[in-house]
Amino acid sequence: MKRTAITEQFEAVLVSARRLAQRIEAEAIVLLADLPYDFTAVKRAAGKSLLLVASDKPDVQRCAVEDEIAMVPLINEPETVQMQLSQALLEAIADDLLRPGVKVVALYPGFEVNAIDTISVVNLTEHLVRLTARDLQRLETQVPLETLRMVVDLACEIGREGREGKPVGTTFVVGDHRKVLRLSHPTIHNPFRGYAKKERQFRDARTRESIKEFAQIDCAFVISADGYVESAGRYLDAPAHGLTLSKGLGSRHWAAAAISKATKGIAITVSESTGTVRLFQDGIVMLRIEPLDRAMKWQAFEFEPPPTTD
Missing domain, CATH: 3.40.1380.20 (Pyruvate kinase, C-terminal domain)
Structure with missing residues (x-):
């Protein structure tokens, strides 16, 4: 050549x-x-x-x-x-x-x-x-950026630290929660059932600590777009037809890709073997975040529109 x-x-x-x-x-x-x-x-x-x-x-x-x-x-x-x-x-x-x-x-x-x-x-x-913050802002979704940021932060924390010294893999589906619930079924009794909405806020430190504990169950969390935990321990049933994923990705990633294809939700996976966090939208990996040695820091971006000319 x-x-x-x-x-x-x-x-x-x-x-x-x-x-x-x-x-x-x-x-x-x-x-x-x-x-x-x-x-x-x-x-x-x-x-x-x-x-x-x-x-x-x-x-x-x-x-x-x-x-x-x-x-x-x-x-x-x-x-x-x-x-x-x-x-x-x-x-x-x-x-x-x-x-x-x-x-x-x-x-x-x-x-x-x-x-x-x-x-x-x-x-x-x-x-x-910086890449992570910018790419989240680029996602075309009705899920508020603040909700995505909170879930991604916790996913990265789980990927980096695991639980009690052991690696943990898990899945979050954020947004379009009613359809996600229809396309999934419980594998355990929903530990968040019966709690008032204010007690299921994702931003609440006690809620996040509970999520980290239940993440050891190899199933998905369903999070509403406004940042409330709707269910845990869900098995995702969406069909994995017409999907193409990289070699080496297991059933957790296929299920996340499928549910993101079948709904308007954003699926977020934590790999148990590597701690890598992946975001799926419309059946495609939109963002991959490798585990870092320190916590992620978010930066706010302010933009000024160009001056208009008459």
């Missing part, structure tokens, strides 16, 4: 990235590539640093594999370079190519298409926290 030679400018950027990575002790150099470069030459210019190539272009992916370079395939190209970089970092962590909390040096075309001209230093812990 024909390769694109690296230019003098690109080589200079690679040398600068190599020196920067050595100085800050970065874990790797991550290259967002749209062209099938001679990745052997790229690796040589990058020096001893681990080189990761990320791309959604099949020819770029083939060239990287042929040159024996660690490849991070991107399924769908995001709207911006920043979103593409975010996806690449998440995929690299999920594939155990990078560890949460480390620093990486990222190279990408920031100003000119197909020209690697920009270098950034990314702290993965801080980056993933």
Whole structure:
């Protein structure tokens, strides 16, 4: 396959990235590539640093594999370079190519298409926290952001800490709770049945502590869009037809994908084996959050509309 030679400018950027990575002790150099470069030459210019190539272009992916370079395939190209970089970092962590909390040096075309001209230093812990808040805001759902934030925070806490030192996997379905209840059945007596609504508030610390205890039961919690626990210990019955999930995902994830496809709810799973949190909407994984060593911090974003012109 024909390769694109690296230019003098690109080589200079690679040398600068190599020196920067050595100085800050970065874990790797991550290259967002749209062209099938001679990745052997790229690796040589990058020096001893681990080189990761990320791309959604099949020819770029083939060239990287042929040159024996660690490849991070991107399924769908995001709207911006920043979103593409975010996806690449998440995929690299999920594939155990990078560890949460480390620093990486990222190279990408920031100003000119197909020209690697920009270098950034990314702290993965801080980056993933900002990514999560932004991506939740992008979800097209009638579930209020505040409710999603509370449930995701608790899911991440369960994924990170487990319960009494043991790993725990569980599922939450948020929103469209009446239909979710119709498409599920109880496996235990509902522990929240009979309690007044104010005593089932998700924001209440006692309620969250109860959820963490009942999460050891391998079934789902149903949460209303306004943030109340409707039921626990539910078995999700939605049919898993027409779904496509990554290899290695088990029945919990298939059930979550199916219920999110059959209803307007957002399904949130916690993997027992890895602690990874996934958000499903319309049968698709919309967001994956890897367990971090510290609690997630949410940031509020304020936007000012552009001035109008007459």
